[in-house]
Amino acid sequence: MGIRPPRRTAHVPARAAPGRTPPREPLPRRPRWPWRAAAGIVAGIVAGIVAAAGLAACTGGGEPAPSGTPEPSPLERNAPDRAEYFLDAEDQYFRNLTTALGDAPDAEAAQRIETLLATPVAQWLTGPPTDTPRAVAENLRRAEAQGAVPVFVVYNITDRDLGGEASGGSDDPGAYRAWVQEVSDAVGDAPAVLVVEPDALPGVPQMDEAQQAERVELLREALRVFQEGNPAAAVYLDVGHSRWLDPARAAELLERVDADGTLVTGVALNVSNQRPEAELRRYAEELWDALGRRVHVILDSSMNGASRTGELLEWCNPEGERVGRLPDTVFDPDAWFEHVYVKAPGESDGRCGTSAEPAGVFDAGLLLEQVADDPA
DSSP: OOOOSSSSSSOOOOOOOTTTTOOSSSSSSOOOOOOOOOOOOOOOOOHHHHOOOOOOHHHOOOSSOOOOOOOOOOOOOOOOSSSBBBBOSHHHHHHHHHHTTTTSHHHHHHHHHHHHTTTTEEEEEEOSOOHHHHHHHHHHHHHHHHHHEEEEEEOTTTGOOOOOOOOBBBBSSHHHHHHHHHHHHHHTSSSSSEOOOTTTTTGGGSSSSHHHHHHHHHHHHHHHHHHOOTTTTOOOOOOTHHHHHHHHHHHHHHHHTTSSSSSSSSSEEEETTOOOHHHHHHHHHHHHHHHHOEEEEEEESOOOTTTTGOOOOOOSOOTTOOOOOOOOOOOOOTEEEEEEOOSOOTBBBBSBBTTSOOOOOOOOOHHHTSSOOOOE
């Protein structure tokens, strides 16, 4: 909660292109390719809440989160009402988890996989050959039956991943604009959460001047389309993570996209990365200071569960990576910080680190590493 080959119809990994490393870390990380829209209605909403508590008990968890909780949000924005996140238990990803459960080496690992089976994950929208409007409509229909909110990752911008493992995206700006409109039309006035283009904004400094201008404009237009067309969709523009861009630089890029401060009401952090919770919160607060205003933050907590996760400087299937913790599985429109699984545990970052599978492909061996006891 990527684009892959034909498996689930849409799931891809995202990373920075070789030789274009971000200022403070080798290649950031990237997501995978899910759109993971499969059929089926899940009866595990309440189980999701229990599951979140189970993961908290079973993993190391990195640094503790700051004790202070920001006051409820007064920020006006589009957003769903409070509701459980959507979990599609019939999706191939959850079938893979069920198979892996039989190979769990001990009771603790089995318990953690069982918790994952009750934990929602995001659906990645990565463009053709997937029929995106149909995929969105099917997810929304099943989510509505549960009274739940789906999380979609919009991941099809031109020159995606700048030639890296998740390279691809729309053929040209016109095709991207048309595709974004299709996504917006499919979502309509349904409740949803949209994570917009992992890596696209933090990758801007690696582009030439003309490419930068084009990408900034495409992101601005996408945000405007979602703002105007999707009144019940909370939108979070990805800004990388706490070891990629300096907060002031990230704020500068956000202001290029949204000069008057009306389009960017939320940002996504740590997509497919392992940065610790406390570090991410500090970074978000520094970003607020640099912007001169607060925006809502959604954190990908899927891969930052190791007690020493802050020491993991490699993003690609690093040894010692552990599944992260969720405080709950509920979307709260008033919360400044949301926690979701944007990346799906067990899905490879690419042929690197502890996995030999291509990016976005489920690797049962990798999953068993990620649910093992904390290496600390």
